[in-house]
Amino acid sequence: MAHRAAKEPNRIDTPLNMAALNGHLDVVQYLVSRGAQVEKGGNDGQTPIHCASYGGHLEVVQYLVRRGARVEIGGIDGQAPIHCASRNGHLQVVQYLVSRGARVEIGGNDGQTPIHCASSGGHLHVVQYLVSRGARVEIGGNDGQTPIHCASSGGHLHVVQYLVSRGARVEIGGNDGQTPLHCASRNGHLDVVQYLVSRGAHF
Structure with a gap:
């Protein structure tokens, strides 16, 4: 389901991941200088660049890329750093990753793309x-x-x-036939329900 996309890195088991997640560039630099691997993943497959992107720490992301971290590296769930940044609304990180070659329609194992993640999080600017x-x-x-x-x-x-406004249909159905109106109704979002109905959604 879309709402599970790009979840917070969990069970982080490397000091470098912890430092990256919390934006401690000096610690990241020190650990890398002492031999920490910039693409070593935690138990959930999240790497330091996933963690820094999730936290919105642009300088850490930039440093890791300079040290060889791939911008499209996937975790166990197949999601790339751009999914993590999009989910939390970190536009500058998203823009940087795209400038370094990250595809805006890259999919995780579940097929979710960065725009799914940004939409789930409500980040209009992203x-x-x-x-x-x-x-x-x-x-x-x-x-x-x-x-x-x-x-x-x-x-x-x-x-x-x-x-x-960009052409999304209010009646579009998923594989199970559920429309956006089903999604909004299930979670009690009256304003969205009212808007979709006003745009022609059937119930």
Whole structure:
């Protein structure tokens, strides 16, 4: 499901990951200078650049890239650092990763892309940037859910409205047939429900 995308790194078992997650550049630099591997993952496969991206620590991300960290490295769930940054609304990190070659439609194992993550988190500025870089507003994950499903599930009306303005259909269904209206109704987001109905969603 979309709402599980790019979750917080858990069970972190390397000091470098901990320092990266919390933005301690000096500690990151010291550990790397002493031989810490910049792409060593924790138990969940998250690497230091995933952790720094999740926390929005641009300088740490930039340093890790300079030291050889790949911008599209995947964790166990297949998600890349751009998923982590998008989920938490860290636009500068997203922009930097894209400038270094990260694809805006890269998918995790579940097919979720950065725009799914940004929509789930309600981060309109990131959604707008990703669309400006070519992300499709109706791209589906493996379950067929699109960004408007994600935004509707989270109750992010401003994102829903933007996606509709860019061509997202309010009646689009996932593989299970559920529409954004189902998602908003399930989670009690009345304002989103009202908006979708006003745009022609059937119930």
